[in-house]
Amino acid sequence: MAKQQASQKAEEQLGLPQAAPAGASVYFIEPKDGATVKGPVKVVFGLAGMGIAPAGVNQANTGHHHLLIDDPAVDLTKPLPATDQVKHFGGGQTETTLDLKPGKHTLQLVLGDWKHQPQNPTLASPKITITVTK
Numbered sequence: 001m002a003k004q005q006a007s008q009k010a011e012e013q014l015g016l017p018q019a020a021p022a023g024a025s026v027y028f029i030e031p032k033d034g035a036t037v038k039g040p041v042k043v044v045f046g047l048a049g050m051g052i053a054p055a056g057v058n059q060a061n062t063g064h065h066h067l068l069i070d071d072p073a074v075d076l077t078k079p080l081p082a083t084d085q086v087k088h089f090g091g092g093q094t095e096t097t098l099d100l101k102p103g104k105h106t107l108q109l110v111l112g113d114w115k116h117q118p119q120n121p122t123l124a125s126p127k128i129t130i131t132v133t134k
Contacts, residue, residue: 020122022049024049026125027045035131037133039102045089067087079117108126109125110124
């Protein structure tokens with residue numbers, strides 16, 4: 001227990017990412033890559049090999065989802081910013097509905113630790129491309 005507390009304190013003070021367990025992955029349940037969908041778009045997140053915990057809850061082998069829309073420039077070694085293109089799901093949500101303009105869009109999931117920082121190694125889904133119609 002003392003070792004875990006020391007590790008968590010170092011993560012916080014030094015801005016270190018939490019370790020991701022081997023074999024963990026994030027992925028889209030829906031929509032599927034290449035799908036043509038009518039807006040608003042329902043997006044369902046998948047996670048294997050880890051658990052979901054809200055932002056602020058410092059627990060090993062857990063994280064929460066972040067959704068990157070249309071390939072924003074982000075530094076995956078730092079906490080992810082909250083923007084129109086980087087959606088945070090710090091409450092532990094596993095799905096959302098997006099109002100996207102008609103046209104092609106890319107989506108990517110990145111799992112963040114308790115402080116919104118991607119784990120090490122980074123757990124990111126493959127980017128998918130969808131086409132939104134009216």
